[in-house]
Amino acid sequence: MTGVLAPLPVLLPLLGAAAALLVGHHPRLQRTVSILVLTGVVSVSVTLLLIADTDGAAAVAVGDWPVPVAIVLVVDRLSALMLVVASTVGLGVLVFAVGQGTADGDENTPLSIFHPTFLVLIAGVSYAFLAGDLFNLYVGFEVLLTASYVLLTMGGSATRIRAGITYVVVSLLSSLLFLGSIALVYAATGTVNLAQLAGRLADLPDGTRLLLHGMLLIAFCIKAAVFPLSAWLPDSYPTAPAPVTAVFAGLLTKVGVYAIIRTQTLLFPGGALDDVLMCAALATMLIGILGAIAQTDIRRVLSFTLVSHIGYMIFGIALGSTAGLAGAIFYVVHHIAIQTTLFLVAGLIERRGGTMAVDRLGGLATASPLLAVLFFVPAMNLAGIPPFSGFVGKVGLLGAGVADGSWGAYVLVAGAVLTSLLTLVAMSRIWTRAFWRPAAQEPTADTAEAAAHDAGPDAGPPGADEPADDGAGAAGAPSGGATSTPLARRTGRRGAWARHAAVATAPAAGGDGRPSGADDDRAPSRRPMPVVMTAATAVMVALTVGLTVVAGPLYGLTTRAAEDLLDRTPYIGTVYGEREQP
């Protein structure tokens, strides 16, 4: 059974991508294809997880070659669980993107490359989770990274290219480092098969083993954005379109975390570099969250919390105990779901409020109570407020840290609690200012004249539908460059701000003499939230809350997965042992 199913999470999206490319001129058909394919992947992954949890791990030798030679796909509890979460989140984001595309009327797109690329990304992620040898892990990484390059730079505007270059160069560097380590691993051991490596690496001299271990960890830590190697992430993620950022935030770094888990448990057990990882975890948590507090752009805040919370998972991995790993895996699941959801909500906020800059937002709670709920629930979940899964994951990790008992673990526990509090600060800052601050609090003295001015030279294309990706959200900056002095631009921006304020409190501000009728077509960036986007986000929020409901069984599952990982024999035995025939 597994023999048939295991390749499907990779094959289905790849074939689906081909199909989606073929029907690129029929957007409706293309959307149907990609959603159907991802639904298929979700159901296959769930089946794989059920099988892996009841019958234990299973390995498939592709092409039926004898084992050390063959390309092996391994489905154990960890990889099956990751597959389920990744494909579910991918499906949610895809529906959101479809909603956004429909709402913005890209029906007549000449050739839509979003859907095929997205499916290739999912295929790469699945392949990385399933790969049973280092080189195929590398190929999986490359597949997902190449797809992510395309997604990140989609539209090819200046800001995205600028951010994309940083991202691409850093990713390439980490890939080369990974490839170099594979070469050295092969030179030292004569194999790249993970199960075979697990045995052979133990025979190497200590120095060689440490070198290989360090090189692999550095390569994976760049991908997972662990602190000294995390600076690329907040620079590159926020510029992409909302669904793209959401899926990146959820999945890409977690593939790195998955690879770190495999490295630390299967390849190099014994925790040679655990202390280093501990320090990295602490620095990642604290520096990441301090960065989040310094930011005023919602997506940047979220990117920094993403970096920060990677530290929790590294903390669990570095503990090296069953409890620590179980907590780390649970946290990975929780964090994939929560971070994706928050970025989707950020997309909605941007659509509703017209900007990402917290200073310019206001009054969203009255403007859209639904949006407020959609933001509040995952934000509190991220901060770890008790009923939610973030709390469960953090308590699990803290408990594992206390059980470890070393002073380093206690420092980490303190750091984790502090990070959680600071996350709450960062989240409540967005919450109070974007949602609860009266929309008209900012200066409104020159509202009327600014509005009048705006109607003049800088009217711009009213249906300005080009990808506008100015991270600053300088909405309404005049495009009539020839006449605009800095002063005029300034006034224009102030006017733009006032427009936001005025629309948000439309009934109240209606009487101040502004030509309010002009607002609807003058501010194309402030649009109502389309039903599909809102529904997709709501379902994702419900899923993150659902993680709390199933937290007990899920924690049981992650504990079993952690036991498998530390035991190592289930994995190695499956690869060598009885192979299931397709």
Add this chain to the structure above:
Amino acid sequence: MTPTIVLPVVIGGLYAAGVYLLLDRSLTRVILGFVLLGNATNLLVLSASGPAALAPIFGFAEEEQMSDPLPQALVLTAIVITFGVTAFLLAMVQRSWQLVRQEVIEVDEEDRRVAAREGRDADDMDPDARDPDDLPTEDRPAGKGNTLHSDVDVEERLAQRYGDMPSDDVTLPPTHGGRP
């Protein structure tokens, strides 16, 4: 079947030159650096198969005279990946040049903005304080009507010239406000 000193020397030299070029702000050099690093890594994979030997084809060579075929298979895959990614990188740099007429990567705009806030509480932020136009000309972020290299708004000119051409730019429509 004696090991050769040539490969390690070449690999080391390529790595050194590649890292040096990669650290430059000029994108052309970054690409060249990446190409060198990629080739160095490919050679490293190849050299993992040990000393040179006969081609691993049955009937052509005895088994003990064959070189290890696996690294050759790996390096083929790696070469293809490196090649494809280099092409993508080149396309990006070309696009960057097209848009902002400069190929030097600048300090991130938002980083500068946060750094420039200097002791002010984020809650007191005045939107007007965040004006890219107030920055010195050479500090202006890319794509903001940069007047350092050209007085013409290149993006706008391109938009006029190619405005009616089909493009896949619209696949993911705008999530922000108006154009800069």
